[in-house]
Amino acid sequence: MDAAAHYRQLVELGRDEFLAAAAPAALVRYRADETPEFSGQTTLTLDETVDESTLPIGKELPDGHVSVEIYPLAKKPGASFADRITIGRTPNNDIAINDHSVSRLHAYVRLDGKTWVVADAGSKNGSWMRGKALEPRKEQPMASHAVVRIGEVDLTFFTAADLYESLRAMS
Helix, strand or coil: CCHHHHHHHHHHHCHHHHHHHCCCEEEEEEEECCCCCCCCCCEECCCCCCCCCCCCCCCCCCCCCEEEEEEECCCCCCCCCCCCEEEECCCCCCEECCCCCCCCCCEEEEEECCEEEEEECCCCCCEEECCEECCECCCEEECCCCEEEECCEEEEEEEHHHHHHHHHHHC
């Protein structure tokens, strides 16, 4: 079972059960379902200027089909860099994103006290948050609903509580 299906099942159990079982935060990728008109290459993101209770926000597709990929922010057992969650193209990362624009080790996130931070790891194609380029290895705080671009892939950062509300609204 993929993470999105698992998280949808957790939503059905209720908020308290969701928060107890889910990772403390996640990155979410909204994409058009693969159809002849949409090859799955379209990435949808939350638009910060519109209501955040419906998904995909402000990005209605002609057929309305959207798939959700959820990347829980959690370390893989035995993975490198114990203090950070790595994002990259190869499977040895904590979050592996199979996309040509994503470097082998592209970026990382970590919890610094009570604040989640993100940094580009010196990638070839760069990383952005809310449209602003991230300097390599310079950590920037992330607020829930922030859009982070890794290469050409848009991901929306959610705390567990906000992810619960967003997934519940999709049900």
